Structures are given as structure tokens and as C-alpha cells.
Amino acid sequence: MISERAAGEHAGRTERRPSVAIVVPAYRARTTLRTVVERSLAVADVVIVVDDACPERCGDLVDGFDARVRVLRHTANRGVGGASKTGLLEALRLGADYAVKVDADDQMDVAYVPEMIAVFEQYPEVDLVKGNRFADAVTLKAMPFARLIGNAGLTLLVKFSSGYWTLVDPTNGFVALRAEALRHVDLERLADRYFFEIDLLCSFGLRRRTIAELEMPAIYGDERSSLSIARVLLSFPPKLAMRFLRRLLINYLVVELNVGSLCGLIGIPLLLFAVVFGYHEWAASAASGVPRAAGTVVLALLLFMTGFQLTLQALLYDVQFATKTIKLRSRAPVRSLRGGVP
16 A cells, blocks of 8 residues: 555655646547547546647537646647647646657557556666557458558658668557657657658657557547558658668768768669669660670679679668667557458
């Protein structure tokens, strides 16, 4: 049992500042927001709802609902990323030790929040905990094949960009953050919309911060996803490429110069030159009808193979010395899954 003195100290600490803040970006979530907030209050000290200029004014549903619920409003829609940033900044202002981002569509089981916080207590080196849906066979069977392939391709690109090569589910928006680490992130520079969660990962990966993935099933309802595959294919790859180049520049040229740096500095330009040189010689031969000399062909192949091998060695170095992702199995009770489209 807890002594009266300990209970009093705990109550005083709770009154001074919330320990766990749940951030709920809300847009067109009138049918589910109140349920999400009610469940969140059972596992958090404060719930921050950010009404992202919702045309349904869903924030009004929970305004005044409980003293621990704070409702912030955007005058213009900024997307899930913009609303999340507003909520996270408010959590830091309130002095929360941990901030958890939960979507308003009731597809994230907040019963896992205590386990996510327990990870921080057990692993002091972990600064971010994500949900991992793909350890659950039911999720894989329920997800449409096209979306499954899209997630696999996007995951591979995120591995390149973030440096978290053992990451399984980077697009999962159920994220818990240690406030101490979050204060070192320039939130305003992160993407405003659906790229926010990935951009946050890339920011943590740039600083080689340790993260963890907690296995949990997805909960799908009858809602249709507002994120189209076409939009992802068009907008995400250029952004991921920029984050990848930034990571290489900072981690392998500015912070330190190592074997991977040297292999990449020599291999990548050599590989690109070999491709351009080989194509130029092939095009000239095709246009003139005169075969190129054997020495020219051998030179192009030699340059290509050398550049390819050095680039591959640089990639292997990056994978081998990547920041590891701690994989954890959940013990929380599982909410029953609802059929629907992810």
C-alpha cells in the first residue's frame, strides 16, 4: 500500500505538472473524438485536443468535458502534422514528461499508452516509442494488397532516409515521445501534413537517437483513409530523398569521416560517371553504326563495377552501424478488431 505521505507527494507532483500528455489532432472526427478523449483520460494526466479548423467544430464536443482536457483551435487547416506540432508544443509548455500522439478516429488503442511509457522507464536510452502493426497476422490479412505493397516500398525508402534499418512500421502514427528529447527537435521545421510522422523519425535518426517499436494490432473501422496512394507516390519520394542526402551529408561528412564516407565519396561519383559514360558511348555507337573499341567497353564496365562495389560497401557500412530499433512484445489486453478498410 502507498503511505499517506507518498500519496500526498504524488498528488502534489500531479498538480504541479502532468506526467503524460496525450495529443489528439482532430479533423472531421465528430463521431469518434469523444470516445477517444474518454479513453485517453484513463491513461493520461492531460489530453490536448487540437481542432484543426474542423468544419464540424468537433473540438466543441469535448470543450469543458473534463478539467484535464484542453482544446486548442486552428483558424486555418494545417493538416495532421500541423495539429500534432501545436499539441506537442502545448505538452512541453505544460511540463509533461512524456507526450503521446493519438489519432481522433479511434483506430489506436490507448490501453497501450502505459506500456509505451513503461518502455521509457525501463530503457533510459529510448526517446521515441512507436506502435508496430505488422507483427500481427490479422492486420496483414486485412490490409488490401496494393496498400500492403505500398507500405513495404515506403518502409524501404524511410529506412534509407532515417537510418533506422531495422524499423518495421514507420507509417504508424501512434507515437510516444520523451519530452527531454522532444525539446531538442525543431518542430516548426517538420512537415505539416501526413509526412509529419516520417519527418519526425528522420529528425530523430539524424541525431542517432534510440527508438523502440511496440507490437500492437491495428483497429480498423468503417472509415476510409484520406491519404491516397497516388499522393504518397508523388509527394513522399522527393522529400525522402532530401532527408536521405541531408543525413549522409551531416552524419558522414560533418559529424565524422569514416570508411563508409570514403567508399561513398569515391563510389557514388564513379558509379554515376560510369553510367553516363557508358550510355554516351552506346548512343554514339548506335547513331553511327560503328562498334566501340573493346577497350572502351571494358573501361565502362570496369568503372561501373568499381563504383557499384564501393557504393554497396558504403551502404553495408551504413546498415551495419545503424542505430538499432528495440523490438518489444506487448502484454496489454487487445481490443476486439473491427472490420473495415485501413
